[in-house]
Amino acid sequence: MIDVSKIRNLAIVAHIDHGKTTLIDSIFQATQTFRDNQEVAERLMDNNVLERERGITIRSKHCTVSWDDHLINIIDTPGHADFSGEVERVLSMVDSVLLLVDANEGPMPQTRYVLMRALKLGLRPIVIVNKVDRPNARPDYALDKTFDLFLELGATDEQANFPVLYGSGLAGWFVNDLDKEEHKGMDAIFKTIIDEVPAPDVDKEGDFLMQVSSLDWNDYIGQIGCGRVLRGTLNKGEVFTRMATSLKDTTDPEKGWTLDSTSKAKGVHMWISRGLTRVETDEVTAGDIVWIAGPPEIGIGDTFSVNEDTSEALKPLEIEEPTLSMFFLVNNGPFSGQDGTAIMLRQLKDRLERELRVNVALRMEDLGRSDGVKVSGRGELHLAILIEEMRREGLEFCISRPEVILRRDDNDNVLEPIEQLIIDVPEEYQGIIIEKLAKRKGELTSVENAGTNVIRIEFNIPTRGLIGYRSEFLTDTRGLGIMASRFNGYGAWRGEIVARTKGSVISIETGPATAYSLEGLPERSVSFIAPTERIYTGQIVGENSRNMDMTCNPTKKKQLTNHRASNKDIGVKLDVPRKMTLEQAMEWIRDDELVEVTPKAIRIRKIILDIDDRKRAEKKLMALDESVAAQPRPSA
Numbered sequence: 001m002i003d004v005s006k007i008r009n010l011a012i013v014a015h016i017d018h019g020k021t022t023l024i025d026s027i028f029q030a031t032q033t034f035r036d037n038q039e040v041a042e043r044l045m046d047n048n049v050l051e052r053e054r055g056i057t058i059r060s061k062h063c064t065v066s067w068d069d070h071l072i073n074i075i076d077t078p079g080h081a082d083f084s085g086e087v088e089r090v091l092s093m094v095d096s097v098l099l100l101v102d103a104n105e106g107p108m109p110q111t112r113y114v115l116m117r118a119l120k121l122g123l124r125p126i127v128i129v130n131k132v133d134r135p136n137a138r139p140d141y142a143l144d145k146t147f148d149l150f151l152e153l154g155a156t157d158e159q160a161n162f163p164v165l166y167g168s169g170l171a172g173w174f175v176n177d178l179d180k181e182e183h184k185g186m187d188a189i190f191k192t193i194i195d196e197v198p199a200p201d202v203d204k205e206g207d208f209l210m211q212v213s214s215l216d217w218n219d220y221i222g223q224i225g226c227g228r229v230l231r232g233t234l235n236k237g238e239v240f241t242r243m244a245t246s247l248k249d250t251t252d253p254e255k256g257w258t259l260d261s262t263s264k265a266k267g268v269h270m271w272i273s274r275g276l277t278r279v280e281t282d283e284v285t286a287g288d289i290v291w292i293a294g295p296p297e298i299g300i301g302d303t304f305s306v307n308e309d310t311s312e313a314l315k316p317l318e319i320e321e322p323t324l325s326m327f328f329l330v331n332n333g334p335f336s337g338q339d340g341t342a343i344m345l346r347q348l349k350d351r352l353e354r355e356l357r358v359n360v361a362l363r364m365e366d367l368g369r370s371d372g373v374k375v376s377g378r379g380e381l382h383l384a385i386l387i388e389e390m391r392r393e394g395l396e397f398c399i400s401r402p403e404v405i406l407r408r409d410d411n412d413n414v415l416e417p418i419e420q421l422i423i424d425v426p427e428e429y430q431g432i433i434i435e436k437l438a439k440r441k442g443e444l445t446s447v448e449n450a451g452t453n454v455i456r457i458e459f460n461i462p463t464r465g466l467i468g469y470r471s472e473f474l475t476d477t478r479g480l481g482i483m484a485s486r487f488n489g490y491g492a493w494r495g496e497i498v499a500r501t502k503g504s505v506i507s508i509e510t511g512p513a514t515a516y517s518l519e520g521l522p523e524r525s526v527s528f529i530a531p532t533e534r535i536y537t538g539q540i541v542g543e544n545s546r547n548m549d550m551t552c553n554p555t556k557k558k559q560l561t562n563h564r565a566s567n568k569d570i571g572v573k574l575d576v577p578r579k580m581t582l583e584q585a586m587e588w589i590r591d592d593e594l595v596e597v598t599p600k601a602i603r604i605r606k607i608i609l610d611i612d613d614r615k616r617a618e619k620k621l622m623a624l625d626e627s628v629a630a631q632p633r634p635s636a
Contacts, residue, residue, distance in 0.1 A: 004204055004287040008197045009228060011075040011090050013118065014100035015108035015484065019130045023100065023169035024063065024076055030172065030186035031065040060090050060214065062226070062289060064273040067190045073273065073289045077114070087114050089213045089300060089317055089360070091121055093228040093289055096197040099125040103137035106145040109420050109486035116153050126163050126196055128189070132178065133168045139178065163196050165189055200228065200287035208232035208240060211314045212302040216291065217357045221269055225298040229286045234267050234306070236282040242295045243303040243313040259313050265295035300360045322363050322376035323417040323463055323487055326383060327400040328352065329372035331596060333605060334510060334536040339598035340396045348397060349373060355386060362386070376405060378487070380467070384583045391597050398594040402586060404463045407490055417463040418491040422456065425481040430455045432476050440465030441494035460488065468499045468587035500590060503549045505542035507535050508611055511555035518554060518574055527577045528604065529554065538609025540593065551611060580604070
C-alpha cells in the first residue's frame, strides 16, 4: 500500500487545442509507462473514435504514472466549452491543476472558465506556457495575460504566486527558465508537481468516506462511481451507506441542499488506475482515485460512508444547467428503415436514458408527445456528439432546430444565455465580422492588435446569435479566422435575431435526382444533392437565393423526341453540391424543418412533407396570429 504523502492528484485543464492530450503523451514517454517495443498511438488518451477524428477531448480520462517513488494521478479534461460539465466534477477530486496556455493565443474563453472553477475551489494552479517552439510564439505576452486573468478572477496572493514552466508538449521538454536552461527533458515538470502539488489532505485511519465525482456504466456490472477516497479504507464486499443529495431549496438557507435518500450497498467491484488501465483491487484507501460498483443507482455527488450517520453526507457537486435544447423525434420519412434501424419512441428513450447514466450535463424531458422527447445540453457540439454516436450505432431519427433555454428573473423579465466570444482574424476581415455580429445582437467589448496583422475581437453575444454563424464566419474570413466562445451567464433578452436570410428549395416528387433537372437550379439556388441521389417529397434539396421557399421537381427527366439539337453532345455541367455536416445542418434549418439522421446520410426536410398539408397548416397559423392580434389589449 502506497504512502499517502507520495500521492499527487491533479488535472490538466486548458482551452481547446492548447495541447493537454499531447502533453500526457510526453509524460507517458518520460515515465516509461509502456515497453520500449510497444506500439503506442499519438494522443493516446483520446481513445474514442470521434475524439480522434475531431482532435478534441470529449470525456475526461484518468491515468496514473510513477516518478521518483511518487504516484501521480492525472486527469485529462475536455477543452471545449460544451463539455465543461466534465471539468466541474473532476476538479473536486484533485489538489491542483496544470493550466496550459498557448504561447501565441494566450488565455482563451475556456481558460477563463476552468481557472475560475479551480480558484473557486481553493486550488493553486501550475501554469504551463506551451508551444513556445512555434515561430509566432509570444511566451511573455501569454504569461502577462494569464497573470492579469488571475487577478481579474480574484485569486488570492498565494494562488497568484503560481509556478511557471515553459516548453513544448509535442517535443517533450519543459523548463523553468527559457533562457538559462537546456530545452530538453521532462524532469522540470515532475519536480514542480512533486514540490508544488500538496499530498491529499485525508484521514487514513478514520472510517471510509468518499464522494462520487464521475460516472461510468458497464452492461454486466451496472453503474460505476468514481471519486477520491477522503477518509479510511474499504474492503471488497464491505457494506457501506449511499447518501444521495441535491441542490434544492430548504428551510436551512445556510445549507442550501438536502438529503434525498439513503440505502445500503456492498463494494462488489473496486478498481484503481495504473497507467491507462483500471486494475481491480480488494482494498481502496484514502487519497487515491478509485472506481466502485455495487449500488444499483449512483448519482453525481453521492456520498459513500461506512457510517449510517446522515450528517456524514457531503454537499452535492454543482453542475451548471443546460443552455440549449432540441427535439429528438421518430423518423417518419418515406425512407425510414432503409439506411439503418428505424427506432420507435420507446427505443429512443431507452438509448437516451443510457446516455444520462454517464453524461450528467444532459437532460431529457418527456412532454407527452407520441413521436419524440426534448433533449437539453450545454451547446450545439455537446448535442451533436451524442447524435453522431447514435448515428454510428445504426439508429435513424430526426432532430429539430436547436433553441435556447430561457429563464425569468424576479420581475418576470425574460433572460437568455449570453456568451463571451473571442475572434482572431486578419485585419482586412474585421469590418465584415463586426457588421455581421452586430446584426446578431453582439456587443463589441474590446479590439486588440497583436502586431502580426491579426486582430483579436471580443463580444458579448446571445447564444441565439451564434446558432448558424460558424459556417458563415468561415466563408467571410476565407477559413483564416478562429472563433471560440463560452457560456457567460444569463442576461436580458436582446430582441429578435434574423439568422438565415435565404429560403429552402423543396422537392415535390420522390425518386432519383437527374442531372437534367438539377441543371437549372444553380441559377436560383445552391444545390444540396447530386444526380442519381434518392430524394422524397418534402425533402429540402437546396438553398434559394431569396428569402422564400421554392418548390421544384429534381426527378424530372428530359423528354425524348425525334429531333436532334445542334448541341446534343454537350454534357450537362453542374456545380459541386454543398454537402452539409451534421452541425451545419443543425444550424441551417428553420423552425418548420428537421434534420433526418441516418447511418448513411444527413437529409434536411420539412416537418410537414406534403405541400398541400403544409399550405393548410400555414393558413391556420396565419389565422391564429390574426386572431390573437385582434384581441383587445388590457388597459394600463
